[in-house]
Amino acid sequence: MEREAVEFTADEQPVKVYDAGSGIEAQFLVDWLRGAGIEARIASTAIEPLAGKVPFQIATCPVPVARRDAERALAEVPAFEARLAERGGEAGFCYHCGAALDTRPATCPACAGTLDWS
Ligand SMILES: [Zn+2]
DSSP: OOOOSSOOOTTTOEEEEEEESSHHHHHHHHHHHHHTTOOBOOOHHHHGGGTTTOTTOOSOEEEEEEHHHHHHHHHHHHHHHHHHHHTTGGGGBOTTTOOBOSSOOSBOTTTOOBOOOO
16 A cells, blocks of 8 residues: 655656756756756755745755756756856856846846846
8 A cells, every 4th residue: 555755757856967056057057958858957956945044045956857868968967067168157158037148238138127237
């Protein structure tokens, strides 16, 4: 009479493929993987205890995908990291909404938040 606490099949079991340095970086990876057809999400366990306190200042932000996608997701990580380096770390992201930015605008075109690049 044992009950599974979480109802995942073996293929759906979440596997961490990356520890992002911030929620923004994690969101960028999630978008990146979705672009590659992989359903990823930011681990809710990492965010929920901190919700409303320091959402974008978490030490690391794990990004899990379903086990069946893990191999493909891991294959995407080097390209993602290269792109991240190309952008100069987090400089190319809006730290309000996480939108990827090619320039360093004073206000985010996506959410109109004020950005301070200094
Ligand atoms: Zn924004």
